Amino acid sequence: MAGTVIGEGLTIEGDISGDEEIVIHGNLRGRLTTSDAVTVGGTAVVGADITGASLSVAGQVTGDVTASERVDIQAGGRLVGDIKAARFTIADGASFKGNVDMEV
Amino acid sequence: MTEASVIGAGTVVSGHVRGQGSLEILGRVEGDVSVTGNVVIGPEGRVRGNVSGAQLSISGQVQGDLRGTLAVLLEPGARVAGDISAPRVGIAPGALARGHVQTDGEPVPTAARAPNVAVRVQAPIARPVPLPARVVPTPAAPPVRVVAPTPAAPPARVIAPTPAAPPARVIAPTPAPPPVRVVAPTPAAPPARVIAPTPAPPPVRVAPPPVAPPAPARSEQKAPLPPPPKLAPPKPEAPRAAAAPPQTEFTPVRPIKPEARRPPPPVVPVISKGTKAKKKKSHD
Numbered sequence: 001m002a003g004t005v006i007g008e009g010l011t012i013e014g015d016i017s018g019d020e021e022i023v024i025h026g027n028l029r030g031r032l033t034t035s036d037a038v039t040v041g042g043t044a045v046v047g048a049d050i051t052g053a054s055l056s057v058a059g060q061v062t063g064d065v066t067a068s069e070r071v072d073i074q075a076g077g078r079l080v081g082d083i084k085a086a087r088f089t090i091a092d093g094a095s096f097k098g099n100v101d102m103e104v
Numbered sequence: 105m106t107e108a109s110v111i112g113a114g115t116v117v118s119g120h121v122r123g124q125g126s127l128e129i130l131g132r133v134e135g136d137v138s139v140t141g142n143v144v145i146g147p148e149g150r151v152r153g154n155v156s157g158a159q160l161s162i163s164g165q166v167q168g169d170l171r172g173t174l175a176v177l178l179e180p181g182a183r184v185a186g187d188i189s190a191p192r193v194g195i196a197p198g199a200l201a202r203g204h205v206q207t208d209g210e211p212v213p214t215a216a217r218a219p220n221v222a223v224r225v226q227a228p229i230a231r232p233v234p235l236p237a238r239v240v241p242t243p244a245a246p247p248v249r250v251v252a253p254t255p256a257a258p259p260a261r262v263i264a265p266t267p268a269a270p271p272a273r274v275i276a277p278t279p280a281p282p283p284v285r286v287v288a289p290t291p292a293a294p295p296a297r298v299i300a301p302t303p304a305p306p307p308v309r310v311a312p313p314p315v316a317p318p319a320p321a322r323s324e325q326k327a328p329l330p331p332p333p334k335l336a337p338p339k340p341e342a343p344r345a346a347a348a349p350p351q352t353e354f355t356p357v358r359p360i361k362p363e364a365r366r367p368p369p370p371v372v373p374v375i376s377k378g379t380k381a382k383k384k385k386s387h388d
Contacts, residue, residue, distance in 0.1 A: 003112030003115060004110055004131070005109050006109050007108055007126075008125070009123045010124070010139065011123045012121050014117060014121075014135055015117070016116070018116060018131065021112075022115065026109070030118075030119055
């Protein structure tokens with residue numbers, strides 16, 4: 001189970017930092033930093049810069065993303081911001097706007 | 105129903121957490137927590153901020169007020185510093201609580217700890233004041249010391265310690281040099297007196313000694329003058345100075361003697377500073 005889960009009805013205004021997996025189904029405004037995976041669920045709305053090992057986006061994300069491993073935008077997902085990651089995939093049906101840097 | 109939310113043991117949230125549903129805090133939260141569901145703070149959970157929810161179950165640490173619409177339960181091991189309000193409040197053995205507890209569910213006005221904080225703040229402020237005071241005194245002392253060594257032995261000592269002593273010393277050193285100047289006018293004691301006027305500076309010095317504080321400044325100015333005093337004070341004068349009060353004798357001696365050239369009378373009249381300058385010019 002994920003170390004941290006932000007439920008659908010929950011809103012966090014501020015910074016989240018840690019060393020475990022983080023799953024977001026609610027709202028987050030601020031900054032998100034972890035050394036593990038980050039999952040943004042289909043109901044999530046995130047306005048934050050995200051730093052983590054990997055990022056999977058099924059909801060809405062606005063902010064720059066830095067991942068040491070990979071970034072995946074799922075079908076239905078929406079991401080606006082610059083991405084810096086070794087691997088980056090955009091599924092059919094996803095939307096994305098921003099710069100990509102895969103030179104990590 | 106909404107999904108349960110969890111803040112893991114390795115997660116730190118800096119900011120406010122609010123919304124619907126229940127929340128379990130196993131990590132740290134630096135900010136207020138406000139949810140509609142139940143809140144569980146685990147044994148390792150720490151919250152700095154106010155927590156509100158339906159039923160609060162606390163096993164960790166909270167610095168802030170707890171408000172439950174249904175109940176607040178402090179489990180063994182809980183540590184709470186803040187006010188507690190809820191229709192039902194339970195504090196289990198082994199739980200620590202410090203603050204106001206109210207069980208009627210009404211919000212509690214919180215302002216008990218403000219005064220303590222203020223007192224602590226004031227303490228540090230007081231310290232800076234003493235420092236300036238210390239600094240001020242130190243500078244004054246050094247100048248006095250410096251002055252004494254630099255100028256010729258006679259002038260410096262005269263000014264600082266006591267008016268009477270100085271004249272005696274000045275006379276002693278001078279004996280040797282006076283003959284040189286004396287040679288021109290006359291070898292006898294009188295010439296020495298004539299020279300005396302040149303030392304004009306010494307009288308000035310004598311005057312200052314009575315005033316203790318100004319000593320340092322004057323001493324510096326006088327320092328350059330030292331040569332004249334040596335030449336001026338002849339041996340014959342020494343006895344005179346000793347006999348009469350030092351200050352009085354010096355002042356009169358300078359101006360008057362140059363013109364007279366012959367042995368001065370026991371008591372010498374006082375002459376203003378301007379007169380000295382005039383006399384010097386005439387000698388040159």
